[in-house]
Amino acid sequence: xxxxxxxxxxxxxxxxxxxxxxxxxxxxxxxxxxxxxxxxxxxxxxxxxxxxxxxxxxxxxxxxxxxxxxxxxxxxxxxxxxxxxxxxxxxxxxxxxxxxxxxxxxxxxxxxxxxxxxxxxxxxxxxxxxxxxxxxxxxxxxxxxxxxxxxxxxxxxxxxxxxxxxxxxxxxxxxxxxxxxxxxxxxxxxxxxxxxxxxxxxxxxxxxxxxxxxxxxxxxx
Amino acid sequence: xxxxxxxxxxxxxxxxxxxxxxxxxxxxxxxxxxxxxxxxxxxxxxxxxxxxxxxxxxxxxxxxxxxxxxxxxxxxxxxxxxxxxxxxxxxxxxxxxxxxxxxxxxxxxxxxxxxxxxxxxxxxxxxxxxxxxxxxxxxxxxxxxxxxxxxxxxxxxxxxxxxxxxxxxxxxxxxxxxxxxxxxxxxxxxxxxxxxxxxxxxxxxxxxxxxxxxxxxxxxx
Numbered sequence: 001x002x003x004x005x006x007x008x009x010x011x012x013x014x015x016x017x018x019x020x021x022x023x024x025x026x027x028x029x030x031x032x033x034x035x036x037x038x039x040x041x042x043x044x045x046x047x048x049x050x051x052x053x054x055x056x057x058x059x060x061x062x063x064x065x066x067x068x069x070x071x072x073x074x075x076x077x078x079x080x081x082x083x084x085x086x087x088x089x090x091x092x093x094x095x096x097x098x099x100x101x102x103x104x105x106x107x108x109x110x111x112x113x114x115x116x117x118x119x120x121x122x123x124x125x126x127x128x129x130x131x132x133x134x135x136x137x138x139x140x141x142x143x144x145x146x147x148x149x150x151x152x153x154x155x156x157x158x159x160x161x162x163x164x165x166x167x168x169x170x171x172x173x174x175x176x177x178x179x180x181x182x183x184x185x186x187x188x189x190x191x192x193x194x195x196x197x198x199x200x201x202x203x204x205x206x207x208x209x210x211x212x213x214x215x216x217x218x219x220x221x
Numbered sequence: 222x223x224x225x226x227x228x229x230x231x232x233x234x235x236x237x238x239x240x241x242x243x244x245x246x247x248x249x250x251x252x253x254x255x256x257x258x259x260x261x262x263x264x265x266x267x268x269x270x271x272x273x274x275x276x277x278x279x280x281x282x283x284x285x286x287x288x289x290x291x292x293x294x295x296x297x298x299x300x301x302x303x304x305x306x307x308x309x310x311x312x313x314x315x316x317x318x319x320x321x322x323x324x325x326x327x328x329x330x331x332x333x334x335x336x337x338x339x340x341x342x343x344x345x346x347x348x349x350x351x352x353x354x355x356x357x358x359x360x361x362x363x364x365x366x367x368x369x370x371x372x373x374x375x376x377x378x379x380x381x382x383x384x385x386x387x388x389x390x391x392x393x394x395x396x397x398x399x400x401x402x403x404x405x406x407x408x409x410x411x412x413x414x415x416x417x418x419x420x421x422x423x424x425x426x427x428x429x430x431x432x433x434x435x436x437x438x439x440x441x442x
Contacts, residue, residue, distance in 0.1 A: 040262045041376065042369025042370045070377070071372070071376050073372055095349065095353070124349070124375075126348075132316070147394070149263045154292045154294065155292050156262060156346075173394070173397060173398075193225055
């Protein structure tokens with residue numbers, strides 16, 4: 001069973017990488033920085049966008065592509081902030097656990113890239129599959145909430161290896177948890193020693209400046 | 222790309238279902254009740270087992286099969302309770318985001334089923350893929366932590382449709398969250414009106430009796 005799957009998977013990944021390359025060239029040509037947010041369900045990707053976007057616009061023109069298995073709730077939450085938001089639901093693609101470059105291309109067709117500086121791609125909530133798929137982003141960012149436990153970088157290493165930034169969310173909950181922040185930091189270093197880490201709370205605003213500065217991109221802080 | 226994948230996926234699922242059937246017959250012949258725990262990473266599957274197993278043994282003889290992409294930490298945590306625990310890591314299977322029946326069969330070969338009443342299969346942390354794979358369990362149980370937000374049943378409906386029980390974890394954190402418990406209950410009913418729901422905290426012990434009674438099986442409360 002496994003042996004049979006490999007060539008098909010390779011072909012799928014090759015086709016995806018080709019299309020991701022096209023997306024990347026298109027975004028670069030339009031001068032749009034694209035970041036791809038990866039996390040477990042409920043780690044707070046949408047809440048982070050809700051806290052970030054009002055602090056970025058209008059100086060940084062932001063658009064959002066949201067991936068989910070089902071519902072358009074997150075795109076609605078983002079659109080309520082007055083920025084362009086496109087929802088991709090993967091239910092029609094067999095309930096895929098990640099976004100692929102082809103789906104993101106379709107989303108790009110529905111956004112006026114000439115009016116954007118930053119495109120945030122909020123992937124399907126999942127720490128495994130999205131790490132394996134390039135969708136044409138400039139950087140992947142992996143979020144991890146403190147409620148998920150300090151061992152997650154070791155258990156889902158790929159998500160932290162492919163990331164250009166790790167964001168630890170829900171820092172305001174630390175006092176209410178049995179949670180060893182130093183162990184989490186150590187586990188992140190073990191998996192990816194050069195990964196920059198931002199620790200923040202979208203609710204209290206703690207740590208948001210470091211994240212916003214990274215998000216704006218080099219030389220735009 | 223999608224069209225090409227479908228026949229392969231069907232063959233994979235068919236082969237999986239055949240093997241799941243074999244696992245199920247083998248477990249039934251040994252008189253072992255098997256439950257398959259599904260959740261996001263960090264929803265507290267292992268913590269729930271750590272709180273449950275000491276209250277079940279020795280009256281209920283428990284064994285555990287743990288799936289993860291990487292590490293054997295969870296099996297070690299369970300084994301520390303003095304019950305048989307087998308870790309399956311899917312990294313060698315391309316980092317699969319779920320357990321398949323074939324992997325569980327190998328785990329069954331390493332446990333003396335004649336000495337068990339209950340086998341808990343702790344799946345890979347993921348709300349999408351594990352819902353699609355039968356591994357031979359009697360029932361799937363889907364866990365959701367209150368920190369993940371009330372919208373998750375709508376966004377990951379399959380995990381709650383295939384479940385025989387939903388367990389809401391980390392109830393002790395509710396006072397520290399912006400979280401609408403009634404909305405979560407409503408969303409669960411929308412997705413699966415007949416799904417029984419247990420609300421608990423493995424840390425405070427709140428709600429554990431309902432869960433343990435369900436886990437022991439019908440007529441064994």
